[in-house]
Amino acid sequence: MRPLHHMPRDTAWAVQVVLTDIDDTLTDDGRLGAAAYAALERLQAAGLIVVPITGRPAGWCDQIARMWPVDAVVGENGAFYFRYDREKRVMIRRFFKSEPERAEDRGRLAELRDVILAQVPGAGLSADQAYREADLAIDFREDVPALPPEDVRRIKFLFEQAGAQAKISSIHVNGWFGDWDKLTMTRLLLAEAFDMDLDAMASRIVFAGDSPNDAPMFAFFPHAVGVANVLDFAGELEAEPAWVTPSRGGAGFVELTEVLLQIRRD
The missing domain is CATH 3.40.50.1000 (HAD superfamily/HAD-like)
Incomplete structure (x- = not known):
């Protein structure tokens, strides 16, 4: 750089x-x-x-x-x-994706949400999740105390283990089903x-x-x-x-x- x-x-x-x-x-x-x-x-x-x-x-x-x-x-x-x-x-x-495809994905992501929040103590559901159409945002430092890097990587791993795409931003790990x-x-x-x-x-x-x-x-x-x-x-x-x-x-x-x-x- x-x-x-x-x-x-x-x-x-x-x-x-x-x-x-x-x-x-x-x-x-x-x-x-x-x-x-x-x-x-x-x-x-x-x-x-x-x-x-x-x-x-x-x-x-x-x-x-x-x-x-x-x-x-x-x-x-x-x-x-x-x-x-x-x-x-x-x-x-x-x-x-179409609305029916997004609706199906939201059901799968809701199940994955429960898995991630149970396995990574301190992680939270993003406060803006209710306004999302296609992905799941797990908060690791916006409205929750900052998680250590290994926990952030664990969230990403759990998304990927379930077959989802996952990206780490400065505040959330976002996951979705789609290319x-x-x-x-x-x-x-x-x-x-x-x-x-x-x-x-x-x-x-x-x-x-x-x-x-x-x-x-x-x-x-x-x-x-x-x-x-x-x-x-x-x-x-x-x-x-x-x-x-x-x-x-x-x-x-x-x-x-x-x-x-x-x-x-x-």
Whole structure:
């Protein structure tokens, strides 16, 4: 990982799309600050496509797509994208699986929830679980006392033992039954909503993230950026970002925004 200020000017100038994780990338201690929110607005005002890519639930993503200065949102680690057409006042909801498939999966995940909570004392059901459509989020440090790393890995193992996919974020372990991740749904979103070929556009896209569940994005995008707290996961990431900001969380995202916008002002 190289310091962000080493990013070449022509690389920053070429960026057309900014994709960003939310928790601990835009937020600090669970709160979205004014500067990070304004950075999203500034990027969009400059003509860049802005899309949060998050593990957060469908209920949150509906609000984000409607009210934030963003062009779409990918949620539940790639289970869907939502895009609000402001002219037609219509929410476009694109899921990886059908509603009957999601209903069946929710039953299986409910059984798995009980197994995990019984076998990993101190773990909790995420407070936002009621608003989820396609995955199960087990809290290990958002609203419960932080669990040790071995317990977090145990949660991931129990998901995988049951045949589910599992990813560790900075606050939750998310699990689901299905062959999607953040990158899979990002590919569909850009093709269907913006007529973009992800492979052809990869060098013109920046993804910002901070944790192991961002690894597929870090691996794919040659100019992926980690906010400084990504260094907390050194040695645990399956793939690392190309660049790292000086600051953590929302301040780091603001630093990335400055790099991308300064070249457009010069």
